[in-house]
Amino acid sequence: MPMAPAMAQTAPDTMAARVEACTPCHGNRGEGTSDVYFPRLAGKPSGYLYNQLLAFRSGRRKYPPMNYLLEFLPNAYLQEMADYFADQRPAQPDPAPITVxxxxxxxxxxxxxxxxxxxxxPACASCHGAELTGMEPGIPGLLGLRPNYVSAQLGAWRYGTRxxxxxxxxxPVAAKLTEADVTAVAAYLATLPxxxxxxxxxxxxxxxxxxCGSAPN
Structure with missing residues (x-):
């Protein structure tokens, strides 16, 4: 007796399913992974995340896997992705161990x-808030990021590659920091609960x- 054909399986039509390409680097809910150079996305302002997606798509931010993944995605879809990760609230990671x-x-x-x-x-807190949690629509929080990632991004700002x-x-702010300042800020931020x-x-x-062009009034 012939076997019945297997039922076709359809992926769920949810944003969580659609962003699975993001999860190997950024975690299932944007909480981050063990890789120290990939940032936590969860809970950041949607406007900030959207700006970064636009920057990767246009090539203003250069990281080939991101540039490739986003190359043909329309603005509306990028906004949906940003909204999804902004709405996630997984637990914050434990503070990093002190190594300095x-x-x-x-x-x-x-x-x-x-x-x-x-x-x-200026103080980080003057733009990112007294508790460094950021502000809608475009100022990101600085908590839950590893020192390697913060150092890399400050270095990119300093040298104009970001x-x-x-x-x-x-x-212009990052350009006034010394290498020692970058190390110090990155280490301190990573220790904060x-x-x-x-x-x-x-x-x-x-x-x-x-x-600030990323956070218009």
Whole structure:
């Protein structure tokens, strides 16, 4: 007796299924993976994530796998992807173990919370919020990121290999950081525990210290 043909299986028509290509690098819900150079996406402002997807698609941000995956996706679909990851709320990772000296951590804390007026470097908190959770629609939180990733991105800003919509507010700030400053900030941020509510603040919760093309008023 011939066997009945197998039932065709159809993938679920959900955004979670559609973004499975993202999960090997960024985690099932954007929570990140063990790779220290791939960032957590979950809970970041949708506008920020959308801006980054546009930048990868256009080649302004250069990473071949991302450039290839996004090359032919339309704006509306990129916005859906951004909205999906922005809505995810997996648990924040535990703080990274401390691998630098107290002096380096203290320098990182000083830059993150107070900046360096002599070097004309504003505090990270002045743009990313007092608890560094970011602000809608385009300022990302800085928690849950590994020091290697933060160092790599600050280095990219410093040398102009990562740029943003004009006026590019990060590049001139990062350009004033020394290599030691980058190490210190990255190490300090990675040691911070997440606050009880790590969601980005609503738009207009605080004023930015200067115009920023990624976060228009």
């Amino acid at each position: 000296s107290d002096d380096i951590l203290q320098r990182g804390e000083a830059l993150a919370t107070g900046g360096d007026s002599a070097a004309q470097v 740029t943003a919509t004009s006026p590019d507010c990060m590049q 997440a606050p009880e509510n790590a969601a980005p603040l609503p738009k207009g919760s605080y004023a930015l210290p200067f115009p």
